[in-house]
Amino acid sequence: MSKVKYYYDKETLSYKKIEKRKGRKLGYALLSIGASFLAGFILLVIYLNIPDLETPREKALQRELQNMKMQYGVLNKKLDQVQTVLNEVEERDNTIYRLYFEANPIPDEQRKAGFGGVNRYKDLEGYDNSKLIIESNKRLDVLTKQLVVQSKSLDEIAVLAEEKEKFLNAIPAIQPVANKDLTRIASGYGMRSDPFTKERKMHWGMDFTSPRGTPVYATGNGTVERADNNATGYGNHIRIDHGYGYVSLYAHLYKYNVRRGQKVQRGDLIGFVGSTGRSEAPHLHYEIFKDGQRINPINFYYGNLSPEEFDVILQKAQLENQSLD
Template identity: 60%
Template sequence: MAKVKYYYDSENLAYRKIKVRKRKKFGVAALFLVASALFGFLCFIVLLNTPYFETPKDRLQAREIDNLKLNFAILNKKMDQVDDVVEAIEDRDNNIYRVYFNTSAIPDSVRKAGLPGINRYKALQGYDNSQLVTNTTKRVDMLSKELAIQSKSLDVILNLAKAKNKLLAAIPAIQPVRNENLKRLASGFGYRTDPFTKARKMHEGMDFSANVGTPIYATGDGVVKNADNNTSGFGNHVVIRHGYGYETLYAHLSKYNCRAGQRVKRGDIIGYVGSTGRSEGPHLHYEVHKDGNVVNPLNFYYGNISAIEYVAISKLANQENQSLD
């Protein structure tokens, strides 16, 4: 029941009841309703921002976040596997490929070095799952960097392999006269008796005795430097420049099958056995030069003879007999 209020009427010397106007009553009621509505709205907003009250949209976002966390976890496991594969490739690269091609290994300080920049991941910070996203992004960036370094390294190895193949093809690795065409190995590399002066002198090659017209083969890939008889004592001769410091000389030919400037392959016929120049009989005088120095040709016959044949030739070549030139 509403409280009745009175006021004192001094003119009539009596207490009279205070009558509230209807408009004022309506205003008070309206103000109460507005205040109640505002209070209720504020309470609703507060509830929306508490974990105790979830809207359908909140539940959908929560599921999406959980899904993303799961996907990030799966991605990190896959990156663990990729890490293992990359490390295995790096290990083979350093300890097999680069060792084989006599190239220095790439140190871990280069492979695992951090990425440049003060804070490359500033844009990813400040969120609820920033740590997860940032760490995963860092791993992806590091893997990309390591793969780029490894890709460049394999390009280097490929170029070295191509160069190695050219080197192997250039090295004089076969006999210039086939065994079936040989009468005998007349003389080897070293000090021998000169057939003309009978003095003991250095014989800088090997003499292969064979019939006139027997084919002579290029012992490695290269370019014909000379095919003439301008050098005293050698008669008709051919010099092949193989590259990598190697040159071979074939002397006393009966005729040529190549010309200066011609590119030849190992096994190509470059001329035929003869006895031109300072020679005591039909044979091929063969020399191998490395970096301007004569070397024993016997050390290079691994391309077309067996181990047994090599031992037999080695014994004959090391006998101190008379040379044919």
Template identity: 60%
Template sequence: MSKVKYYYDSENLAYRKIKTRKRKKFGVVVLFLLASALFGLLSFVILLNTPYFETPKDRLQAREIENLKLNYAILNKKMDQVNGVVNAIEDRDNNLYRVYFNKTAIPDSTRKAGLPGVDRYKILEGYDNSQLVTNTAKRMDILTKELVIQSKSLDDILKLAAAKSDFLAAIPAIQPVRNENLKHMASGFGYRTDPFTKVRKMHEGMDFTAKTGTPIYATGDGVVTRADNSASGYGNHIVIRHGFGYETLYAHLSKYKSRAGQRVKRGDIIGFVGSTGRSEAPHLHYEVHKDGKVVNPLNFYYGNISAAEYVAIAHLANQENQSLD
């Protein structure tokens, strides 16, 4: 039951009941309801922004964030494994492949340098887990750059290996006449007595004595540039250009088995021993030229003779006897 309120009427000297208008009552009720609604809304907003009250959407987002953190952790672990493999490849590249091919090692400062641009990761800043995302992005960029550098390096190594293979095949590395076909090593490289003038002069090759018709072999891959008898003293002779500055000459042949312009491989038969030109007996005069200068052929017989055979040949070749041409 609501309280009845009175006021004192001084004119009539009596207490009278205060009558509340219905409109005023309605206004008071409406004001109370509005205040209650505002208070309730304010309380709800405060609760939403406290960690003690989670909506289903908040819980879903929290699970997604935890899943992303887990995925980033797994990604970083995989990058650790890939980085270990890349480091091993880089170590072999610098300390094995590049050493073998006489190439300068790629420094770590080049391999592991970050990508240019100070604002490259600015877009990732300002979030709760920005540090995690930014560090992962940086690691991925560096690893990607390392892989690109290593890929280019291996491409260079493959090119060097192909060139090295061609180089090794081109070097005149075998004897032009097989040991079993030799009578003996007649004369080596150096000053020898000329068989015709009896004057001591430079002998710019090695003489291999053998029967007429004994096969002569190309000592390295190359192209026959001459197969004629137009050079004075050499008689029928062949010149092979091997590339990389190497040329070989085979003189006093009885017959040819190759022609100018023909490409030959090491071990191919290119002609046969004879005694044409300025020659005293059937033999092969063999010369090796490097960058236009004559060099001792004895230094190139590592392809088909043993160490003991090399010592024996070197002993015979170094004797100052008479040459056969």
């Protein structure tokens, strides 16, 4: 029950009851509500116009965002360094390694191609820093692809290098008779006078004059294909299959030091100079075949001759004298 309030009336010298007015109470209520709305609006305006006013969680998230941007910046610098090194390796790969081994250079379009088709970065879209994240991921993907391409290229170069080494070791590259054991170069490759008929005919090899029993050496790695006297005119002779289409022949031998099917290395002793078969005097008749065709042996002595020694042999081999077989 509400309390009844009175006031003292000086005119009547008595207490009178205070009557409550409904309108005044409503006014107070409206005034209170209006004041609350005004205070809230003022606080909202103040909040929106003070950017530094952040909650502890917002501050933590902001620090995390700044750290992420810094990490991506560091990552991109590292990617720049890796890209520079990789570009140098690719340049050497195209202009030195692949060129030396006669392999076609890999075009930049193949090395640095992107990834077409489906959007690989859709899950990274829609964030405040999506562009930074997507670009970094794109660079990392392209760099990864470049590394894969370069890795495969180096694997190919390694195979080519191994094959090149085998090839260089197999090709006939030395004289079959040492210079110290030579009496002279009796005849070279070309048209020469036959020692028996005196007619001019093609001489398919080179004749090295040496005493009977002078060592004869394999001129390249290979497998002994023949070591017999069953070929007309050659007498005791050896044929070595070097692979890659090359075969070397050593004729008029006194005796063999190898047998058919034996593996030999360049410089191995395979036989001794003689005068068997169609021969006028002790000497070694030496031939080289490439893909079944006889070629001039003069081009295959780079392995153990100086330029000066080669010039001397070249001049002697070009003389159109009489052959010894």
